Amino acid sequence: MRFLPLLWRYPAITITVLVFVGVLVLHASGTADLGRWIATGYVAVFVAWTLVGMVRDVLRGHVGLDILAVVAMVATLAVGEYIASIIIVLMLSGGEALEDFAGRRAKRDLSALLDRSPRIAHVLVHPETTESDDVRDVPVDQVSVDDVLLVRPSEIVPVDGTLLTATGTFDESSLTGESMPVTREAGGEVLSGAINGTRAVRIQAVRTSADSQYQQIVALVHEAEASHAPVVRLADRFAIPFTAVSLVLAGAAWAISGESARFAEVLVLATPCPLLIAAPVAFLGGLSRAAKAGVIMKGGAVLEQIARVRSAAFDKTGTLTQGRPELVDVRPTNGFDADELLQLAASAEQYSTHVLAEGIRRAAEQRGLPLHSAEEAREEATNGVVARIGGRVVVVGKPAYVSSHAPDTVRATLDVSQAAAYVCVDGRFAGVLVLADHPRPEAGSVVSWLRGNSVERIVMLTGDVGPTAESVAHQVGISEVHAELLPPEKVRLAAELHPRPVMMVGDGVNDAPVLAAADIGIAMGAKGATAAGDAADVVILVDSLAKVVDALSIGRHTLRVALTAIWIGIGLSVGLMVVAMTGVIPAVAGALVQELVDLATILYALRALSGPTSSLPPTTVRPLREGARESSG
Structure with a gap:
């Protein structure tokens, strides 16, 4: 009884098996002619149904890979090998069940995420x-x-x-x-x-619930499951050459031997399953493995693209650095005291999304300074925030931005890895808040790994001022730095980077445009940067830059497995077809051997679920430079 659901789920397999058994019984009972007519009629219906599907695929712009199977069925019927023709039908109808089984196995970790969704x-x-x-x-x-x-x-x-x-x-x-x-x-x-x-x-x-971390992950998983773009591209890439080679070999066997049966015997060994099933299974396995590692990729196309990355660009704050700056000094001027400066700045920073704003607000709360509401407030992305608090206009942000409101602004002298938020009140420079945001301990190892694994160009794209950006870049091993950038400038530089494809890693709302513009956008999503996560192709759920290495390693391994599975299937098929040209493999035996080739390629494709994990070198952060530096928020 437990097999009944399977019979109803795959009716084509059930009907084909019943026809196959009936034809065998008729053949054994001496009524082979009746069996031949039943087999011919059933296979003819199946061929017509397959041709309709092929026409639909061609109209969508995809090459119909089942052409080989159709020709093989027609050829086996033409030469009287009707049992072999039914075996081919069983192979094609069974492909759906085999794909379902392998697909469920490959995406088990993706499915586990969906099944555990809180209710x-x-x-x-x-x-x-x-x-x-x-x-x-x-x-x-x-x-x-x-x-x-x-x-x-x-x-x-x-x-x-x-x-x-x-x-x-x-x-x-x-x-x-x-x-x-x-x-x-x-x-x-x-x-x-x-x-x-x-x-x-x-x-x-x-x-x-809709805005919570887990539901965001579920949405990303659904998006990943719906993507099959690279599978189509891989299939199209191999379909026409493989079809042509198979038909040439079959035609040559017929021409050399003079026997039309030889054409069918060769062609039954031409299997499209490595393209139709093995490659999709490999990509599903890669997506599943990445999800288990805390990396959500939005579809198989991302896996294929990230495997080919040749340039990498990084944001600084919150990406290469820990993204949790701490206030280390308050430097008031022009008659303001330290608590007043911090309180006004923190009150204005309530309306900012910049990472330095959080550090300033946190410092004010720790000192017991209440935050005031603003009558009006606005944020200039990447520059600063302007707020009217208690009738006073407070501006907090970069030195150049604050200077445009208070010409008497003076740049601060800072140590390495320090950043500063400049403050003016009612058009007067009020002072500087100094914060420190150190590089992530794993950042140097990640950059070193990328450089040693075919990523030819590594750059930093940041809105921070040059000296601080160069200091952090030096510590993590990046030599090319582009600082004081606005979001449109980041997008332009990412578009101009070569060689391609380009990977951009960032976090926060301000990184969303460049993440969307890069070939591959990776968002550090552990802290809930929803806009960046929506724009990115890959979302890292762990607050660790090391997951970038995991993403590249899984992508490369998955693409390697998918291509190898295809080549195994093609290689075995071509080799067996060459042997079949000599006439030593009957059509029925060839159809059964083809099933074994399909099974071998699919089992190999499931290797995408496992594989070598990337091993980063020991964590390295280069020694700090000595000397004074300037920075901004």
């Missing part, structure tokens, strides 16, 4: 209570920001939230690929999709 949330009716049974279960998409939720042991966190319980332990392997549980303290962010540990915790929702 129910436990909302605390009275958030101030500690009673775990005072809850209301609601669909996860009905959770509102600021709702307090109870997450029981071993449950999936339904939405992104802030931990209210003193401590909590969470398994984030489905999000980041890291197997070790992580411990969060009260006030720390807990991401949806993480699995709670052994004790119940309370969290306060900071995002709705």
Whole structure:
């Protein structure tokens, strides 16, 4: 009984098997003519149905790879090998089932992400209570920001939230690929999709379900599953030459032997399955393996493109650096004191998305300085923010931008790896806030790996001023630096980079245009930069630049496996066809051998699920330069 669903799922296979068994019975009982007519009629219907599908493919601009199978079926019928013709039909109809099986195996980790999507949330009716049974279960998409939720042991966190319980332990392997549980303290962010540990915790929702990390990942996975572009391109690339070679070999065998049966015996060994099934399976396996490693790629086309990357461009802040600048000095001037300067700047920076703004706000909160609301505020992307606070106009940003509002602005002297936010109030220069953002410890190793693995050109594209950009670039091993860039300038430089393809790695809203413009855009998405993630082709779910190396390694391995599977299938088919030209392989035996070739190529394609992992050299950050530097926010 358990096989009945399979019979209904693949009716073409079921009918073909029944016809095949019936023809064999008729052949054995001495009524071979009846069996021949039944086989001929069934195969003719199948050929007509296949031709209709081929015409549709051609109208869509794709070469019909089933032409070889159609010619082989017609040829075997013409020479009386009707059993071989039914075996070919069984091969083609069974291809769907084989593709489903291999596809499910290849994308098991992608499917696991979708299957684990949270559906129910436990909302605390009275958030101030500690009673775990005072809850209301609601669909996860009905959770509102600021709702307090109870997450029981071993449950999936339904939405992104802030931990209210003193401590909590969470398994984030489905999000980041890291197997070790992580411990969060009260006030720390807990991401949806993480699995709670052994004790119940309370969290306060900071995002709705649609905006939470896990739902963003699910959306990316759906997008990845819907893409099959490289498979079509690979199939088209090999289809016409392989078809031509197969027909030439079959025709030559007929011409040399003078036997029309030889044409059919050769052609039944021409298998399109390495192109139709093996290549798609390899790409699905690569996407699945990448997802398990914490790297979401938006389709197989991305895998093929990233495998061929020859140039790499990096943003600085939050990409090559840790992206969490800390305030190290407050330098007021013109009669302002340190707390007043910091309070005004932090109040204005409430309306900025720049990474330095977060560090300034955090420093003000740590010093107990309340932030004031602005009557009006606007941000000039990559330059700074202007806000009217308590009737005073506060400008925070780059030195050139602040100088346009306060001509008496004086550039600060900074140490290496320091950045500065300049502040003016009512047209007077008020001082400088100095922050430090150090390079990521893995950045130097990543750059070194890329340089040693066929990435010929590595550059930094940043909006920061030259000296700070050059300092960070020197520490991580990048020699080509383009600094003080606006977003359109980043896009232009990325478009002009050679050799192609070009990979751009960045984070934050300001990087979205250049990520979209590059051949391959990679977003450091661990901190929830939604705009950058939407624009990028690859989203890294772990706050580690080392995942860029994983992405390239998986892409290259996947493309290598897909091409090798194709060549294995083509090589075996051509070799067997050459042998069949001598007449030693009967048509029925050839059709069965073809099935083994198909199986071999598909099993090889599943190697994309595994493979060598990239090994970075020991973490290296070059020594800091000595001397004074200037920078900006």
